[in-house]
Amino acid sequence: MSELRELYQEVILDHNRKPRNFGRLDGANRTAEGYNPLCGDQVRVDLDIEAGVIRDIRFEGSGCAISKAAASMMTASLKGKTVGEADQLFGRFHGMLTAAGNGSAAAELGKLAVFSGVCEFPSRIKCATLPWHTVRAALAGKDEPVSTE
């Protein structure tokens, strides 16, 4: 049970119920779509970037609680960041979920550290990383939808 509570923390459930920055962004100058063909999770991220700074970011899509909360919290944490900072955060987040027991990375992630429990559920890691891969594709200006496979 404790492992499950570790995965489904109150913050994650809250972002799942009430996702922040949800919907299309008018005036977005970067957009990317992400898709996990194995489970059907879909996400679209819109960004408004000016002078290398993420001025606004919104997402929409459908998926499980982990993917929805990950996207919601990602948008909250990226707003106002520079593209370089966003890339760095992606690296830390990705590192926390893929390198087992990397406590130091979790400490640098602030609120995003609630996702550290996902590590214990290997089949769910892609749920949490999909929105991040998608935003990275948007920042890189890739036109093709991102796939987890």
Place this chain on the structure above:
Amino acid sequence: MAVSHISNALGTVNPAKRMIEMAHRQGVPVLIDGAQAAPHLRVDVRELDCDFYVFSGHKALGPTGIGVLYGRAEWLERMPPYQGGGDMIASVTFEKTTYNALPYKFEAGTPHIAGVIGLGVALDYLSGLGLDRVAAYERELLTYGTATLQAAPGVRIIGTAADKASVLSFTVDGVHAHDVGTILDHAGIAVRAGHHCAMPVMRRFGVPATVRASLAFYNTREELDALGAGLREVREIFG
């Protein structure tokens, strides 16, 4: 025409015999995909009057990478070999190649011998249990499991055909199938969550995915009780 005997996503047992009759009246040959049916009900290809019947070994307690393709001789004789190699040839000269007789014509090269033996043992085992007995027991489990799900909070059963195999596909209000799957998995209950490679069916029912408990002769009522308890835990976590 190709059609599944039993839907993997819904459990619906298609009226295969009637469908085959209808297709044959239009001169259309029929292939039945029995991957879900062969291990769960007695199949008689002659009685069905199908042109082809296929199923996979791993769904019939057998090894992976092996299966059965039954074809009516009149079709198989008309079909060219799809692969060249040992055993599919009767004689070869510079002038003329004669293919071997059925089934060798389609069994080029060294076959998956271990798989064939493994599947044979699995099918003997199933036949030994008696597929009619298997089907009767699984029907009982389905009735019990259906009642269990109907009593669980916020559960909607997807697939309620009158003639149904022991498949319980369902959704939980406000909770994505993968979250349900993870919580059930944690409680020791193996289910499949997702679109079951049947995206058009998911769309038809207006759901992105379902959770599916597939029951077999080795499952018990106690396990279905555990499924019910697991679903209450889903409610506890997601509120």
